[in-house]
Amino acid sequence: MKVQQHDGSIVEMDKKSPESLEVLNHSTSHLLAEAIQQLYPDALFGFGPAIENGFYYDIDFKSPIVEQDLIKIEKKMHELASKDEKIIRQSLTKSQALEVFKDNPYKLELIRDINEDITIFTQGNFIDLCRGPHILSTGQIKHFKLLSIAGAYWRGDSKNKQLCRIYGTSWWSEEDLKNYLNLIEERKKRDHRLLGKQLDLFMLSEYGPGFPFWLPNGMILREAIEEYWKQQHFKYHYVVVKTPIMLSKELWEISGHWSHYKDNMYTTKIDDREFAIKPMNCPGGILVYKNSLHSYKDLPIRMAELGLVHRHEASGALNGLFRVRAFTQDDAHIFCREDQLVDEISTLLNFYEEMYSVFGLDYYIVLSTRPEEGYIGDIKIWNKSEAILKEACEKSGKEFKINPGDGAFYGPKLDFKLKDSMNRVWQCGTIQLDMNLPERFDCFYIDSDGEKKRPIMLHRACLGSIERFIGILIEHYGGAFPAWLAPVQVNLLPVNNAYHLAYAQEIYDLLRARHIRVSLDDGNDKLGYRMRNSQVKKIPFTIVLGDHERDDRTLTYRRFGSNEQITVSIDDFVTLIEEEIKEKKQNIEVAKSAQ
């Protein structure tokens, strides 16, 4: 395929490349605008770029359109595309451009801000201010779909007016389009809010927007993760603390959170003293550090806390477990000497690698370095720690990127981006160096020369928010959890209650005595019905017990996602499931095909 670029040159592009899809999507957004211009002549156009797997166009309609209208617009787009109009690039002077777009205040605003060559792309009688690149004619646009309508601020600024944004997606083949639409469907089916309801994991109430309730099933999942979290922290020589949920305003003034975030903090006045519910755990952790005097020999101190924090998020930001107002950070604060930083960082990378691989989550790391301006702390420490972080990432062998200048004002950081089973990326873990709080709180240790020294402070969270992480896991596994996480691990189905219930009860007691989460379905329903319920709940092992099994003292199990029926002795089954739980075995393949 051929692509015309901003400078007018025409280049050849491979249709398999992501760049070519970007061009196609961008051209499709123009086609959308062309269709809208014909259907709604008084609509004004804003921005219309390509995005990942699609495109959008921001439009100021005189009267709002509804989802239904997309069908009509899509039809018009196909009609226009079938004309195979040439997309013609033209370069204009600023004054020419201002004349062409004199009726569109949005484009005029953009033109005034452009300092380079101004180009327009024209198809039929639709003209758009655009850098390109674009395909050569609209006939190549065949496999697309308009997806949704949303509001979006002009130029991404909440002070501006909101325009109507139409999202769509465009592909080179019908098959690619179908695959993408299927993926969207699959993501909808796996929505953690839906599965959370179906599997009774958590609930939300209008009486506490953004404050999730954990139901018994979800609590099992959560405690399994927290239990693993504890083991992992023991292994890596952490100490664990719990700091108060509410602390006085003065503390937040010292930490600096009050001036920055007081609008997002829950506050209260008690006995004429102002308090705030903690939005972060760090100040509490620092108070614990300062509770005793530390020798250089005590360092590093690795202090972990599953800390419940509250943040008053904007109502429109709330989203299931992904964005809540009360959540638990798997937080830790590490106080160390400068000479210990190398070891600490590389140990942390091992720690993270273990935590993520248990859940079958691949990831990459992003290093954010010192901002150009407004940073605090010694530039030598900045440079040294950035070098240490970079080297540790390189040594880990993991994919990693650098975001120059994207660090916080108080230190460089590593972010861990997790890839789930549906090719989505989630930022979860973070490791941040902090040169600010130790200073503000005057943290120190006594060095070998008897002098007070400032420790280096690392903030780190691996899963991020437990709530959000569980939301991610629900979707990652499609609700089909591996045995170690599953709320119910084994479901027992006696074929006939009259003859097999006693044997089923015996196995139930035996498994339960070994702390296996087992349920016994002795309902008066047919086996097929109970089997279906067991599969709907995505229970890892469903066991059928009938004459055969009772007489031979065996059991027949079926794994979730498989039709295979396997008969084994009771002992063999216990060994099998105990191994699987102990090793935290993955079932991503099962999860991928889970409905």
Added chain:
RNA sequence: GCCUUCUUAGCUCAAUUGGCAGAGCAACUGAUUUGUAAUCAGUAGGUUGUUGGUUCGAUUCCGAUAGAAGGCACCA
């Protein structure tokens, strides 16, 4: 917070132009005793999110309010 849309039984959804609020699943009762994804019959279940208005009459039309969805803005 902003734009658009939505809110009907525990869940998923119906209800012609404003005219007696219905179904499936789940629950409960009874029958059935079942060999791998839904056995049959019956019963009960609702101030249509809340609130104010228009109307002889409102689930339906209008306003307010709460919550939710898709986005935007925000995300220490």
